[in-house]
Amino acid sequence: MDHHESAELHEPVDGVELAQLSSGELMSVQYFRIAPGASVPMHSHRHEQAGYVFDGDLTFVLADESEVVVSAGDSYTFQGNESHAAENRGKDPVVGIDVFSPPRTDPPWADE
Known part of the structure; x- marks a missing residue:
């Protein structure tokens, strides 16, 4: 068993903080905090992604330009290679895990 007592936050783009909570051979768990007005650019990755929002409202923009708002208490799933962006259009930070x-x-959009 691996035990992690603390996780280091980093900010790959302005207003988006991430921390790798734990990682194994088949999955990883990541904390995120997205400040009001901050966004994650459109991207895709080979990984399946399942998430849960603890606080705030997060707007996902999909490849077809449709939008889905997930709020505190909501969960979501993206298949591998499914393009998406995320925006915090609210007045409060969005906090959750993926x-x-x-x-x-490392997120593919961190160097953009």
């Missing part, structure tokens, strides 16, 4: 399979350590 689970990726296979594990993902």
